[in-house]
Amino acid sequence: MDDALREAGERRIDWATRAMPVLTAIGARFAADRPLEGLRIAACLHVTAETAVLMGALRAGGAQIALAASNPLSTQDDVAEALGDYGIAVHARAGVDRETYYRHIHRALDIAPQIVLDDGCDLVNILHTERTELLDGVAGGCEETTTGIIRLRQMAAEKALRFPMVAVNDTRTKRMFDNRYGTGQSTLDGIMRATNTLLAGKTVVVAGFGYCGRGVAERARGLGARVVITEIDPVKALDASLQGYEVRPMAGAASLGDVFVTVTGNRDVIRGEHLAAMKDGAILANAGHFDVEIDVRALDELAQAVHRGVRPNTDEYVLADGRRLLLLAEGRLVNLTAAEGHPAAVMDMSFSAQALAVAWLAREHPRPEPGVYDVPEEVDVEVARLKLAATGIEVDELTGEQERYLHSWRAGS
Structure with a gap:
């Protein structure tokens, strides 16, 4: 011991x-x-x-x-x-x-x-x-x-x-406390610890607008970022749009983003064709559980050189035309690898x-x-x-009359 x-x-x-x-x-x-x-x-x-x-x-x-x-x-x-x-x-x-x-x-x-x-x-x-x-x-x-x-x-x-x-x-x-507030804060904590980047003024692309993606988007916007959402669910995409976020397919967002965060629970959300369109210095982070949301194999195939550990939990992939893409935490959970969860x-x-x-x-x-x-x-x-x-917070309780009203179908206007 x-x-x-x-x-x-x-x-x-x-x-x-x-x-x-x-x-x-x-x-x-x-x-x-x-x-x-x-x-x-x-x-x-x-x-x-x-x-x-x-x-x-x-x-x-x-x-x-x-x-x-x-x-x-x-x-x-x-x-x-x-x-x-x-x-x-x-x-x-x-x-x-x-x-x-x-x-x-x-x-x-x-x-x-x-x-x-x-x-x-x-x-x-x-x-x-x-x-x-x-x-x-x-x-x-x-x-x-x-x-x-x-x-x-x-x-x-x-x-x-x-x-x-x-x-x-x-x-x-x-869903409220962990997925939305926890994932939102800890994901950006991991990104900032790994890269020391300033998010204000950056374009952050969030793949997935479930409870976790919503939390990431809210925290990024709160830090001054322009946030773009990608989604496959029309209802969630509409929700994101009505909350003021720009909604695009990943093919349209790939060339815009400075920071990409995948949080979908699915694989190959960022693929080779998306990586090929990204700008120099783009940061790739995954906040989904498994390391399959960013196609790291495609990134390896595109890269002419890989510089491991240019910062803690940050690997730099150099493409044929000299553009550099920064992969955080090997594509694994960035909030638990580059931060403390x-x-x-x-x-x-x-x-x-x-x-x-x-x-x-x-x-x-x-x-x-x-x-x-x-x-x-x-x-x-x-x-x-x-x-x-x-936390010392008190809430109201239903009165007897309110209980009876809620359980009766006979009371009208």
Whole structure:
């Protein structure tokens, strides 16, 4: 054990805990009630200080936990070291290769989990393809990301999903706090740390206008950038237009952008033909979960030279005509690779919903049928209520007359 690294991780976790009062309160409740007593949980999440607070809450509830990383570049090694003191088996290290990344997930699954926590669906995918002997023992799980939910819904549609999964990503609190405000701030934080660029006056092209893309667009506009949106969904494109953003296809935006941010959950959003049209010095960043949104292979083929690490987390690709394109974080999640991910106050909401969803799965009998389920509404409301209480905000309550009015169809004008 590296004592200095462990102590640094403990300090980082302590700092995050201060900004996570909701999850701390849930952890205290779990410690008293022990709703997860003896439950084996395998988790594939970003190994950060905020995740450590979640692991502590689940451990306080009585769970036995094995944790692997959901991204090979996002692991905070000091946190991974410190998590051993929580009694949690951690299989993660920053910067591992693809083979080691998947080996770590397999080691987390060796716990023979009853509940799984996933961030991108890699762990669930391996369970269904390579570790099928463990499927019958899994009662259910939670998925944290849009990308993961897309994969899970496809599995469910094909009748391939073998146990229930709760779509934590789709709660109202998660979409508002995490996807919009968290992704918006942390993505631009990563871009600015990696490049030290001034966004005011720049043209920022945001691919995707879901909750995450909306957050990126709002934060970029707030910093003085001209924002162009690309979309495939007519309703979202119309929404962006009515909010005052310029909307173009990527083919039309490619020559305009100074900074490009992909946040779609799909692959090849920026392709070779787009890269070929970009201006000298264009910055390419991905805020989607997997490193497939920017076609890095096409970028390699276009480049005559590649200068690695011209700044931390920034690689310069020199094209045949001398133009330079700057790829951040190898095309992986820029907010967790070049920065520290969402602020702890954001993850307080997301991980609180996750913790309560785990408790719901643990006590739900009979076991739900395989499929993708929304987080129970009472869980979402409870998270919001606890957050308001922690920040000293009070809200109105319905009077008896108002309750009766809302539940009656007989009252007219």
